[in-house]
Amino acid sequence: MGELGLKMQVKMGKEKERGRPEKLSVYLYIPNIVGYMRVVLNCVAFVLLCVSPTKHSSPSFISSAFVVMLWMAGALVYLTKPRLAITVIICTRKLELDSFLLLSSSVSTFGAVLDMVTDRVSTACLLVILSQVYRPSLVFLSLLALDIASHWLQMYSSHKDVKDSTSWLFRLYYGNRIFMCYCCVSCEVLYIILLLIANNQTENLLNVSSLPSLLLCLLSTQLLMKPVSRIMDTSALSRYGEPKVLSFETPLHRNTLFSAMSKPVAIEVYNPNGKYRVVSTKPMPGTRWINLLVDQGCRVEICHLKKTILSVEDIIDLIGNRCDGVIGQLTEDWGETLFSALSKAGGKAFSNMAVGYNNVDVEAANKYGIAVGNTPGVLTETTAELAASLSLAAARRIVEADGFMRAGLYEGWLPHLFVGNLLKGQTVGVIGAGRIGSAYARMMVEGFKMNLIYFDLYQSTRLEKFVTAYGQFLKANGEQPVTWKRASSMEEVLREADLISLHPVLDKTTYHLVNKERLAMMKKEAILVNCSRGPVIDEEALVNHLRENPMFRVGLDVFEEEPFMKPGLADMKNAIVVPHIASASKWTREGMATLAALNVVGRIKGYPIWSDPNRVDPFLNENASPPNASPSIVNSKALDQSFRKLSMEHIVSAYKRTKTRAILLDYDGTLMPQGDESNLVFIVSAKSREREQVQM
Numbered sequence: 020m021g022e023l024g025l026k027m028q029v030k031m032g033k034e035k036e037r038g039r040p041e042k043l044s045v046y047l048y049i050p051n052i053v054g055y056m057r058v059v060l061n062c063v064a065f066v067l068l069c070v071s072p073t074k075h076s077s078p079s080f081i082s083s084a085f086v087v088m089l090w091m092a093g094a095l096v097y098l099t100k101p102r103l104a105i106t107v108i109i110c111t112r113k114l115e116l117d118s119f120l121l122l123s124s125s126v127s128t129f130g131a132v133l134d135m136v137t138d139r140v141s142t143a144c145l146l147v148i149l150s151q152v153y154r155p156s157l158v159f160l161s162l163l164a165l166d167i168a169s170h171w172l173q174m175y176s177s178h179k180d181v182k183d184s185t186s187w188l189f190r191l192y193y194g195n196r197i198f199m200c201y202c203c204v205s206c207e208v209l210y211i212i213l214l215l216i217a218n219n220q221t222e223n224l225l226n227v228s229s230l231p232s233l234l235l236c237l238l239s240t241q242l243l244m245k246p247v248s249r250i251m252d253t254s255a256l257s258r259y260g261e262p263k264v265l266s267f268e269t270p271l272h273r274n275t276l277f278s279a280m281s282k283p284v285a286i287e288v289y290n291p292n293g294k295y296r297v298v299s300t301k302p303m304p305g306t307r308w309i310n311l312l313v314d315q316g317c318r319v320e321i322c323h324l325k326k327t328i329l330s331v332e333d334i335i336d337l338i339g340n341r342c343d344g345v346i347g348q349l350t351e352d353w354g355e356t357l358f359s360a361l362s363k364a365g366g367k368a369f370s371n372m373a374v375g376y377n378n379v380d381v382e383a384a385n386k387y388g389i390a391v392g393n394t395p396g397v398l399t400e401t402t403a404e405l406a407a408s409l410s411l412a413a414a415r416r417i418v419e420a421d422g423f424m425r426a427g428l429y430e431g432w433l434p435h436l437f438v439g440n441l442l443k444g445q446t447v448g449v450i451g452a453g454r455i456g457s458a459y460a461r462m463m464v465e466g467f468k469m470n471l472i473y474f475d476l477y478q479s480t481r482l483e484k485f486v487t488a489y490g491q492f493l494k495a496n497g498e499q500p501v502t503w504k505r506a507s508s509m510e511e512v513l514r515e516a517d518l519i520s521l522h523p524v525l526d527k528t529t530y531h532l533v534n535k536e537r538l539a540m541m542k543k544e545a546i547l548v549n550c551s552r553g554p555v556i557d558e559e560a561l562v563n564h565l566r567e568n569p570m571f572r573v574g575l576d577v578f579e580e581e582p583f584m585k586p587g588l589a590d591m592k593n594a595i596v597v598p599h600i601a602s603a604s605k606w607t608r609e610g611m612a613t614l615a616a617l618n619v620v621g622r623i624k625g626y627p628i629w630s631d632p633n634r635v636d637p638f639l640n641e642n643a644s645p646p647n648a649s650p651s652i653v654n655s656k657a658l659d660q661s662f663r664k665l666s667m668e669h670i671v672s673a674y675k676r677t678k679t680r681a682i683l684l685d686y687d688g689t690l691m692p693q694g695d696e697s698n699l700v701f702i703v704s705a706k707s708r709e710r711e712q713v714q715m
């Protein structure tokens with residue numbers, strides 16, 4: 020650990036310069052200094068005593084008794100620990116008390132203390148005997164004091180709180196069990212050798228009638244107990260599916276020296292010495308996002324608080340007094356208070372792990388110059404697929420039928436049993452035909468040959484072209500062609516469609532977009548699906564409508580006051596309700612985490628903003644490094660007006676200067692150079708929603 024300590028010490032010294040809390044750096048220094056003293060003393064002891072071991076007559080009765088007591092205590096703890104761990108695991112699995120599991124493992128404060136105490140008992144036994152059989156005994160007693168002090172201090176600072184993948188030494192130590200084992204037992208082995216040397220000079224080691232020999236045999240057994248108990252422990256934990264708990268890659272961060280003893284702070288830290296501090300308010304799927312942040316020099320802190328929705332106060336605590344960026348969740352209230360706290364902590368970026376950002380006060384972020392990221396594109400198809408699933412489940416009454424079967428009510432096929440709606444040839448209505456709305460429309464048109472009617476503030480020519488082409492294809496094959504219509508009002512969609520799916524953003528214009536009056540306009544047997552945001556529907560009005568119209572069905576992924584449902588909704592057989600899982604596919608969630616992380620680090624490092632948030636594939640390719648850009652920053656214009664001020668003249672002169680190959684016209688008003696000199700592309704403000712590529 021000595022060299023590791025040095026590395027940590029040097030890095031922490033630098034850290035201090037960057038303004039980390041000094042308290043932590045000091046704590047990290049102490050164990051390392053103590054550690055070095057230990058190494059030096061070990062060497063002195065070894066040389067001194069190998070050269071001229073002065074055999075002490077015989078250990079006094081008191082010290083022998085002390086040694087035996089220590090040994091017994093150590094052995095007892097070792098013998099009971101694996102069993103204790105297994106019992107706790109079984110109980111916690113049954114009772115779902117994960118915190119207990121954490122407590123019993125060696126990454127919790129309690130588990131780590133237990134670990135340390137048993138180790139120290141073992142070392143103490145040897146050192147006390149050595150101090151009796153050798154002179155000067157003071158060396159051994161000092162070694163014992165140092166051993167205890169250094170391990171105790173280390174536990175509350177760097178010990179097991181390290182996953183610095185950039186350091187070859189840490190990788191070797193934490194990634195290689197054999198090397199780690201060697202480091203852990205080498206001191207004890209050294210002491211045993213000393214004991215053997217001393218005993219060999221006078222008596223037969225196997226002479227169990229002599230007290231030192233007997234103790235030596237017993238102690239050797241105890242040294243073996245450590246690896247044996249570890250193996251039992253690890254295999255027991257992996258059998259119960261929690262090998263991660265014992266892994267050194269899942270450290271608990273202890274950010275203050277003593278408060279950690281009573282209340283472990285549930286923060287997982289990666290790359291503790293990273294230059295930029297990025298906090299994630301929740302653990303997010305996959306590890307790529309962590310690796311990408313670490314590669315860019317970030318210290319990543321992941322909050323593991325059991326609470327599902329973090330309060331503003333919780334997040335203020337997480338931000339602390341130095342934080343460069345935060346990755347947050349759509350359940351959190353990112354307003355003036357949090358942006359002000361983040362700004363005070365030196366923060367530059369926040370990203371929602373979501374495409375929707377109605378939980379974020381973008382004006383407040385602008386005020387503090389903080390970038391707000393979101394995660395478009397990666398969840399488009401996944402979300403559309405859930406909307407399609409809810410549409411089918413509602414049309415064919417799948418959930419009702421499933422409950423019927425499970426209740427043992429099925430007595431045989433009947434002509435009227437769970438009759439639902441055929442989708443083919445009917446009209447699908449889409450409100451908000453953006454990325455997800457369009458993807459959903461294509462699925463329903465192509466998959467079920469439905470006609471399309473949509474309402475959006477913008478024309479979706481690409482979607483229209485798709486339906487036209489598909490209609491022509493069907494016609495050419497002798498089938499009834501599908502049709503499309505862009506409605507001039509939302510009411511038109513409500514009146515005409517048989518199945519309506521809501522995909523707008525949530526803002527002032529879409530709040531209670533579907534209310535009592537508009538529900539009344541819909542067909543009595545229509546199906547309504549909502550995978551956008553709960554408040555787009557007046558949920559109370561919906562419950563009444565469902566009650567009065569039993570053949571009207573809904574599929575809801577989102578609710579007005581999540582996680583709650585309005586009274587009565589849960590009792591409605593004509594409602595299918597799922598807990599906001601529309602984007603919940605593994606690939607998508609991992610991709611969302613990646614985009615959110617890259618948004619934050621991109622802003623921190625001053626990278627440009629990606630030209631097209633609808634085409635984020637280059638960021639999601641796991642086999643290549645992502646572009647040095649923030650994939651999607653929603654307030655880019657407000658943060659950097661200069662992008663917008665560039666005129667066509669600038670573009671043309673830039674084209675001539677740099678041999679730009681193409682210009683992309685985009686609706687969102689940002690102007691961003693992308694690519695390298697030889698392949699420069701500008702994104703130019705334009706009124707049209709559709710993108711055109713103009714070859715120059």
Ligand SMILES: NC(=O)C1=CN([C@@H]2O[C@H](COP(=O)(O)OP(=O)(O)OC[C@H]3O[C@@H](n4cnc5c(N)ncnc54)[C@H](O)[C@@H]3O)[C@@H](O)[C@H]2O)C=CC1
Pocket residue numbers: 374375376395396398402450451452453454455456474475476477522523524525528529550551552576577599600601602
């Ligand atoms: N349930 C879930 O898990 C998920 C929900 N979402 C929600 O879906 C929303 C849409 O996501 P994307 O399609 O990626 O966004 P998008 O920006 O591509 O599409 C939103 C569309 O809504 C339209 N719109 C805005 N105001 C409107 C109005 N008053 N009337 C009609 N249309 C209006 C916009 O013009 C735009 O075309 C997100 O904002 C989010 O709230 C997104 C992903 C997953």
Ligand SMILES: O=C(O)C(=O)CO
Pocket residue numbers: 349372373374375376398601602
């Ligand atoms: O991305 C969003 O907006 C969600 O609702 C969760 O995927």
